Amino acid sequence: MTARIVDAGTYSEPVQQALEGVLTDRLDAGELEPTLRFWYRDAPAVALGRFQAYADEVAVDYVAEHDIDVVRRLTGGGAMYVQPGAVITYSLYLPHEQVSADIEASYAELDQWAIDALRSVGLDVSHEPLNDISHPEGKIGGSAQLRTDNAVLHHTTMSYDLDIPEMLRVLRIGEEKVSDKAIKSAEKRVARMTDHVDASRPDVIEALKSTFADRFDAEAGELSSDVVAEARERAADRFGTDAWNRQL
Template sequence: MRGEYKVPGGKLVAVDVDVAQGRLSDVSVSGDFFLEPDEALDAINAALTGMPVEAGVGQLAAAVTGALADDVTLIGFTAEAVGIAVRRALGKATGWDDHVFDIIPAKVLHPALHVALDEVIAREVAAGERPPTLRFWDWDSPLVVIGSFQSVRNEVDPDGAARHRIEVVRRISGGGAMFMEPGNTITYSLVVPTSLVEGLSFERSYAFLDEWVIGALAEIGVNAHFVPLNDIASDAGKIGGAAQKRFVAGAVLHHVTMAYDIDADKMLEVLRIGREKMSDKGTTSANKRVDPMRSQTGLSRDAIIESFAASFARRYRTKDADYTAEELAEAQRLVDEKFATSRWTHRVP
């Protein structure tokens, strides 16, 4: 059996392995990484040989680390990367090429419906009722979407929100507030089975799941990079951020919002925290815009979304898809019974 894992920003690790009586045998680690001294590769293979097939990434990585002398240097890979490759070889973890992804193009819906669809589709992916899914958001009205653990009163100015007729909805993932008016951001959700991020911490899974969009940004002329914990930045500064939620049933929701053309003056009237974050960024002048994606690419928002979808499809196996009537009905039910209720929105006052 063979498993491979490409370290985000690093090298490829491959493991060939057999299984005998419930334990690893004939383990052979290879790849385009660097390792000094050479003899350390034999130590890694020996450390993995005999490990139980049910050993998790942490156990496998600990075995590798414990077998290496202090003078050993791993360059371009880690002990955890070796563990992930082993788990993939055993079929316990999956890679991008093991899946066919649904791509749902941007479809105009009320933004609260998109918040609810994150939960609906994540449940379906976890249950195996829908394949891993990349879907783009489009919406017809303004909304502030706050993170699952944010305080409404700390984040939102009620007078500003009322003045601009902007409602507030709490999403199921953590992270910061999203100031959403039609056409002002580029937002997508990626829902994958937990097996795709097997062995990755929350921190590392952000970089892993963002790697494709870093490449997609390069294709439209933006030299972007990942900034821990969850930001995406270009040479000119931050352009977007990600949020995540893991479902114990077996799915990971990862969504990203990038600023396309935001009315900063209005945002600062609505978001309290926005004032503090933007206070040193020259946003006090009238009609100030936050427009990194528009100004850095010169492309329309629709063109960027189309380019992102095409870039994802070139990297991975995909098929075109859409929401089902049942999914939209379930999302509307969740809006009515959960996301539009004060009990949910103000659960953290």
Template sequence: MHGEYKVPGGKLVVADVDVRDGRLANVRISGDFFLEPDEALETIDGALEGLPSVLEARDLAARVDAALPPGAVLFGFSAAAVGIAIRRALSHASDWRDHEWRLIHDGPQDPALHMAIDEVLTQEVAAGRRPPTLRVWEWASPAVVIGSFQSLRNEVDPEGARRHGVTVVRRISGGGAMFIEPGNTITYSLYAPESLVAGMSFAESYAFLDDWVLGALGDLGVKAWYQPLNDITSEQGKIAGAAQKRVAAGAVLHHVTMAYDIDADKMLQVLRIGREKLSDKGVPSAKKRVDPLRRQTGLPRAQVIDRMIEYFRGRNGLVTDVLRPEELRRAEKRVTEKFGTPEWTARVP
């Protein structure tokens, strides 16, 4: 069995392993990482040999850590990365390039329809009716998108939302509220088979699925990194927030909203929780906590999106696609039945 794990911001770790009588055999770890002393690689392989194949990644990592000689230097990877690579081999995990990725970048759509499209496309990938897909969103109107488990009354000031013409919708993933204005955000979703993140915890999969966008931002001159659990940030402030949902049928939805520009004063008039979050971060204003891509790149929003898409295409492959008529019909039906209803939006009052 063969498994690969690209450490976010680091190096590739490859695991080749057999299983005999429920135990690891013929373990071989390799990759483009750096390791001193040379003999430590044999130590890592030996530490894994004969271990039960049911051990979790963290337990495998602990065995590696315990076996490494004092002063061993692992550069570009870690014992945790080795454990993940082994689990991915045992789980028959897939890699980005194992799939023919599709791109959907349609015109502006209503907030509730975006929520429904996310649900439908995740189900389509899980059922094998759609290849893994990257969808870039365009917004038809201002919105607040609250997480699946957030309290509506605690998050949104209804008077502020009415005054600014903001629609409130609830998504299927957890996490915090997002304040959206057309032209001021960059939002995208990844719909992928669960095999892509096999062997990883939720936290590890966030970093893994965000790694490509860190590379894209780097090409734009923005030095950004993953901030656990679900933020992308830079020295100037937070750039983006991610959320994730896995469905039992075997797919993962990972979506990200990035701040291209932001009207912080308006945001704080619509979101109740804003001031508390800011005080918790020890910063005096949203403008200082969130640093938009417009200022950091100096590029038009459309150009930032195009550069991100081309980076993804060069790294993982990408074929231009559209939302299929039957997918759109299902999504519109879900708006009527679920995402456009007060019962769903206020399901946590």
């Protein structure tokens, strides 16, 4: 397989999540080659799982007071608190024929190159079904997928040096008493790369890019201006609206 690596572009959370739909649709229509994209954000945000209830996951008053964008993803899974420079997020857009039809197996396969890259910088990580990248000290990242007729979107967010006390103020897992949910989530502690290795964030991204490029014959590329323009439209119509973000 030949692929493209896009490692540029800083966007708001609504535009980032809108890009996921635009790029998945372009690949689905045969208009995009297999692509790995790294994300750069301009502000802290919460990426909410598609099926999660807004008020169950975020501290509603706190995110309002601090102007934190809460954006519902196209993909299922759990809420992630993200800060510019403190997490590493990447997306893969692939045709179905390059991905295992078995969903559980496909998470393991599509995480493996990243796990190998993290090990190369000294992190003791492994895939933990269904969709976690784990370190002995806790969960370092999580993945989520969306399938369309011809395309698979697989995106992953990992903690580089996330502000955990702030995360616990933003997400309701930090509350003392949020029923069983809090207990389950709090047990899954977040592990941060900086607590275990000296590698800089650009070093980690470089390791990810070179591992991916070696394995998949990839070259650098960029997003076309019409892709970005379409994402900005979708962000305005959907991912930046309460109608979408607070639907549940």
